[in-house]
Amino acid sequence: MKVTRIAYSTGLNAGKYAALREQARRLGRVRSEVWQRYGSVTGVGSGLRDRQVRDRWLADGTHVRFGVLANAWKETVRDAMADIAANLASAKLEVRRAIGRRINDPAERKRMLAALAVDRWAADPFLARQMRKHWRRGRSRTDHQIVVRADKYNTVTDGRGRLWLAVPGLERRQMVRIPLSTAVAPTGTLRLILRRGRVEVHYQIDASHMRSSQRPCGGRMVGVDKGYTEALTDSDGTHHGTGLGKLLTAESDRLKERNRRRAKLRSIANTAAARGDHAKAHRITANNLGIVKRDRQAARHRAQVRTEIFTAVHRVIDKAATVVAEDLTKRFAGRKTLGKNINRRLAGWTKGVSAEALRNVSERRGSALVHVNAAYTSQTCHRCGRLGRRGGDRFHCTCCGVVWQADVNAAINILQRAGDPDIALHTPHHVVRQILQDRTDRRRTRLPVQDSSPATAERRANHPNRSTTSKK
Structure with a gap:
């Protein structure tokens, strides 16, 4: 890898x-x-x-x-x-x-x-x-990248310990020497990306050479649920990455206030330009509406969020040989219309980072990642299997009369879903709801919980502890 x-x-x-x-x-x-x-x-x-x-x-x-x-x-x-x-x-x-x-x-x-x-x-x-x-086709506006083959550059360390990277220029045998901020020489094919007077040197390394890849994984099977205030909650009730919610909320509030001020300044600049004061409009645009600082702050925020999520995943893998999680690459269409503040905080890109971290870290450290169908895992009681009511971070089971922590309850349901022979990874959500309701009715009438389908019964008999969602 x-x-x-x-x-x-x-x-x-x-x-x-x-x-x-x-x-x-x-x-x-x-x-x-x-x-x-x-x-x-x-x-x-x-x-x-x-x-x-x-x-x-x-x-x-x-x-x-x-x-x-x-x-x-x-x-x-x-x-x-x-x-x-x-x-x-x-x-x-x-x-x-x-x-x-x-x-x-x-x-x-x-x-x-x-x-x-x-x-x-x-x-x-x-x-x-x-x-x-x-398909986005037929065009490319990328004009800030240079791809350098592995045998067309060289690196050297000077007497002060600074690493220099020499890459080909526009003329033959004329190399451009770039001082780097690291002492580790890049290897393989390089991609140079030029941004705001600085050169980013992107290269790939074998994941097995990383220190984090040498850490052994745990020996248990653990279910995890993605949250907002924390990156992950496992089926043991432990919260990982508890600083994620504060990061997202602080960045959301900062963006709201910054965009409000920028919109006001843009309105002033447009008004000045409309009445012919182009000098004032230019000063406002040049000194207040730039993107250099904005992009730098956004990159810093993304790096902090990635660090928080990857650290949380590493802590889960420390005790898990098998991680059971929902498929975070799927699209989820909510029924409720949410406000702008909530939509800004629940940005979908953090879900993609969590999916990348689970896949990347589990593969590097030798842990198995099993995806399951997450339909109704946050709305079902893990003890009795009945649908209840979720409000914020609390789940109320009307049958058991117990209030569970919602993310812990969902993580336990996700772990149990890995051994469910009736609910596959791609089972539609309305079918999942019907299966859960049928099981509730059978428990209420004290009948054995079973499926009338011969294929399902045969699968349960042959593989009583094996999830139909996993092919490993």
Whole structure:
């Protein structure tokens, strides 16, 4: 498994940054040309790979007008073709889901999936509509990146212990030397990203070499539930990442106040421009409505949230050989219309970070991650299995007469769901509710809890302790 690390330049002079910026701008034209030619409907059916594109450009002289070294534009072509392939694969995944939802005929579904796999979807009206809906195609505005091959740069440490990275410039045998803020030399293919006078050096390392990967995992099976005030709550009742809610709330309140002030200043600038005072409008825009400080603060906040979530996941893995969790990559459509403050605080990107952390850390430390269907886990009592009422961080069970901590109750239900033979990962939520209601009715009438389906009964008999949601 590979993980990405970032090294930053320190004390880079303006001349070197300008040279790198010009090179990145020219390579941005290369990337845009690749997307225009091969990232559209007409380019998909060509079936060309990056090496074939490079050979074509060498034959017809396309590469000459970019004014960059051969290795630079070739690596950019390879990277852009990989981006197109990844973007296309992501769109196809959404189209497959649409086919599964809307096409009931098995033969027609099979035909559409086959046409989608071989990029013959343009002739089918349904597939063409879906691909145009989900595929962002034909354009690229990335002009601040340089991809450097592993054998085209070198590193050296000077007498003061500072690490220097030498990368090719616009002219042959003229290297641009970048001082780095780290003593660890980057390896493999590099991606240089230029932002606000600083160079970010992105590279990948083997995850097994990281110190955190050497930590052993626990030996138990633990269920976890994602929360807001804390990153995770496990089935033992322990809260992990308790500072997450404070981080999100403080950032949300800061953004609300900052955007209010920026909107007022923008209104003043627009009013000044409307009455002809363009000098005042320019001063307000130049000195108060910039994005450098805003982007720096946003990056710092994202880094703090990631640290909080990854630390919480590591603490869960410390005692878990198997982690049972809901699939956080799925979309959840709420029935209630929430206010702007709540929507801002419940930003969906933190859910993606939690999913990434669970997958990444469990794989690196040798723990198994099992996804289960999370429908009604926060609305069901883990003791009696009946639906109750949740209010804030409290769950009220009307049958047991007990008030549970809501996240702990949900984590226990998620752990129990891993051994449920009737509720699979993709079982629709209305079917899950019916199964839970049937079980409640059987308990009320003192009948054995069972399913009348012969297939389910046979599965329960053959695998009494095995979850149908896990294939491990």
